[in-house]
Amino acid sequence: MGRMRLVRFLALRVVKMVAMVFAIVVANFLLVHAAPGDPASVMAGEAGAADPQFLAQLRTQFGLDQPLSTQLWVYVSHVARGDLGVSYRQQRPVASLIAERLSATLLLNGTAFVLAIAGGIALGALAARRVGHAADSLITVLALGFYATPIFWVGLMLVLVFSVWLDWLPSFGMNTVGADFTGLAALADTASYLVLPALTLGLFYMAVYARLTRAAMLEVASQDFVRTARAKGVPEGGVQRRHVLRNALLPVITFGGIQAGQLIGGSILVETVFAWPGIGRLAFDALLARDYQILLGVFLVTSVLVLVFNLLTDLLYAWIDPRVEVM
Amino acid sequence: MNRILGEFLTTFLCNKGAAVGLAVLALVGVAAATAGFLFPFSPWDMRGAPFMPPGEMDFLLGSDSLGRDVAAGIAYGARVSLLIGAVSTVVAVVFGITLGAVAGYAGGVVDDAIMRFTEFFQTVPSFLLAVVLVAIFSPSLASIVAAIAIVSWPPVARVIRAEFLSLRSREFVQAAEVLGRSRTAIVFREILPNALSPIIVLASLMVASAILLESGLSFLGLGDPNQISWGFMIGAGRSVIRIAWWMSVFPGVAIFLTVLALNLVGEGFSDALNPRLARRR
Numbered sequence: 001m002g003r004m005r006l007v008r009f010l011a012l013r014v015v016k017m018v019a020m021v022f023a024i025v026v027a028n029f030l031l032v033h034a035a036p037g038d039p040a041s042v043m044a045g046e047a048g049a050a051d052p053q054f055l056a057q058l059r060t061q062f063g064l065d066q067p068l069s070t071q072l073w074v075y076v077s078h079v080a081r082g083d084l085g086v087s088y089r090q091q092r093p094v095a096s097l098i099a100e101r102l103s104a105t106l107l108l109n110g111t112a113f114v115l116a117i118a119g120g121i122a123l124g125a126l127a128a129r130r131v132g133h134a135a136d137s138l139i140t141v142l143a144l145g146f147y148a149t150p151i152f153w154v155g156l157m158l159v160l161v162f163s164v165w166l167d168w169l170p171s172f173g174m175n176t177v178g179a180d181f182t183g184l185a186a187l188a189d190t191a192s193y194l195v196l197p198a199l200t201l202g203l204f205y206m207a208v209y210a211r212l213t214r215a216a217m218l219e220v221a222s223q224d225f226v227r228t229a230r231a232k233g234v235p236e237g238g239v240q241r242r243h244v245l246r247n248a249l250l251p252v253i254t255f256g257g258i259q260a261g262q263l264i265g266g267s268i269l270v271e272t273v274f275a276w277p278g279i280g281r282l283a284f285d286a287l288l289a290r291d292y293q294i295l296l297g298v299f300l301v302t303s304v305l306v307l308v309f310n311l312l313t314d315l316l317y318a319w320i321d322p323r324v325e326v327m
Numbered sequence: 328m329n330r331i332l333g334e335f336l337t338t339f340l341c342n343k344g345a346a347v348g349l350a351v352l353a354l355v356g357v358a359a360a361t362a363g364f365l366f367p368f369s370p371w372d373m374r375g376a377p378f379m380p381p382g383e384m385d386f387l388l389g390s391d392s393l394g395r396d397v398a399a400g401i402a403y404g405a406r407v408s409l410l411i412g413a414v415s416t417v418v419a420v421v422f423g424i425t426l427g428a429v430a431g432y433a434g435g436v437v438d439d440a441i442m443r444f445t446e447f448f449q450t451v452p453s454f455l456l457a458v459v460l461v462a463i464f465s466p467s468l469a470s471i472v473a474a475i476a477i478v479s480w481p482p483v484a485r486v487i488r489a490e491f492l493s494l495r496s497r498e499f500v501q502a503a504e505v506l507g508r509s510r511t512a513i514v515f516r517e518i519l520p521n522a523l524s525p526i527i528v529l530a531s532l533m534v535a536s537a538i539l540l541e542s543g544l545s546f547l548g549l550g551d552p553n554q555i556s557w558g559f560m561i562g563a564g565r566s567v568i569r570i571a572w573w574m575s576v577f578p579g580v581a582i583f584l585t586v587l588a589l590n591l592v593g594e595g596f597s598d599a600l601n602p603r604l605a606r607r608r
Contacts, residue, residue: 024451265454
């Protein structure tokens with residue numbers, strides 16, 4: 001692909017992404033308005049005074065007496081400046097509450113994703129290589145099983161086995177409270193807390209990618225260029241690695257990008273099970289406290305993360321496959 | 328027609344997975360139907376001492392932190408899971424078929440607009456959207472069904488649109504147009520029946536994912552507060568897993584078996600409806 005076409009491709013994707021972010025912000029605004037109890041009465045309730053005069057004053061102060069279109073414009077411009085509103089219960093800006101939790105979520109999701117894609121491709125390649133053998137059947141059965149298991153239940157079962165029965169790994173939080181490790185010790189400490197949640201989140205998607213890789217490799221293996229490679233005497237391992245696997249990776253990456261978005265969305269369940277201090281756990285606590293501002297803020301940030309991830313996938317795809325067409 | 332149906336049934340039932348899936352599903356259905364007969368009391372009732380392990384004090388699967396019967400909860404929970412799975416899928420399928428058919432048949436600007444709309448719902452993280460919707464419109468059977476339907480219709484719309492795009496230029500549709508049949512008649516009597524087989528497969532998988540979604544919602548405390556459900560039971564067992572593993576293990580097994588059975592049935596449908604694809608695998 002020429003450089004011009006790559007730039008054009010990227011520009012189009014970015015425009016599309018901005019449009020999508022705008023749509024999500026508008027949807028979020030509508031949801032804020034659908035939430036029970038308008039912010040003024042909630043705030044008045046928190047302040048302990050709800051006389052009509054105070055309410056009216058609050059409404060004017062926050063622009064709630066303006067027409068809906070004006071309010072939408074105000075909301076959009078606030079979001080554009082990174083202002084996601086205030087959590088009235090915690091008396092803090094939503095954006096900073098999310099910002100301090102974001103790194104934990106990214107660490108968990110990143111680890112799970114790498115685990116899922118690396119393990120999935122390896123297992124899928126293995127299964128495709130031995131179609132019909134025990135390893136293939138086992139991988140297919142495992143994939144079918146993980147498809148059918150609720151992710152939070154997998155997490156609980158891992159806790160039951162590895163924390164309660166075997167007592168190998170911690171099940172709760174992100175680091176040992178009060179231990180005050182530094183340097184490598186702190187890293188190892190956090191890593192031991194990361195194992196179970198990352199496994200929980202990663203195993204399901206590992207099954208998905210394994211099935212995808214297997215199907216794609218079988219598809220590619222029957223094509224002419226593979227027969228050509230064999231005919232000219234490329235050793236079997238080389239055929240599988242350089243010719244089959246490489247071409248089979250494209251659909252896996254496309255699908256992986258789409259799935260990664262769902263992975264971030266599903267991490268609310270895993271963070272709840274393991275009390276992992278990320279934005280998913282923040283959303284769960286907000287749910288319990290009926291703090292809709294935080295909940296909607298998490299929804300917005302997660303959606304944008306998904307979009308960023310999809311864009312990265314497109315980039316990776318364009319880089320791997322020079323034939324990519326401008327979509 | 329009967330011959331085709333017979334052929335379909337033979338292929339379907341010869342698939343071992345599909346037959347097993349159907350049997351498991353029938354079992355879950357029987358448990359849901361006879362819950363009131365097997366356990367003639369409310370699943371919320373205290374029936375004995377709390378935290379009884381399975382087998383003790385007539386608790387087949389143990390009791391929970393308030394002395395409620397876990398087995399009864401699972402039987403009554405089957406009702407909620409099956410009901411929500413089925414109803415939300417029907418709603419999503421009807422909505423998806425309508426939008427997909429309009430997009431595929433009308434084409435042009437309408438198609439573009441509908442596809443952008445669909446894309447929006449496919450991009451947004453679906454579980455989180457369902458959580459937000461149920462939380463804001465307060466948890467009830469209706470809001471849960473609506474939220475699950477809202478996040479699961481896009482694949483139906485896409486599949487139906489693709490089918491309509493390829494079918495609308497076929498000879499039999501052109502023939503109907505030449506005969507002067509109305510648009511509604513062409514859409515409902517000519518194209519739609521020919522586009523349904525992928526939807527049957529998709530629908531059985533959608534029931535499965537709806538049950539998973541519902542369990543996730545009720546695990547987070549977003550279930551209908553009047554109905555016991557599997558996800559809620561697991562959520563209640565989460566904090567006491569160290570002393571009462573049975574509280575979270577058995578409802579999870581129930582979800583696993585039901586969803587697995589639905590997936591197997593879906594695959595059986597897929598193989599029986601597309602014999603060409605099945606043989607290639």
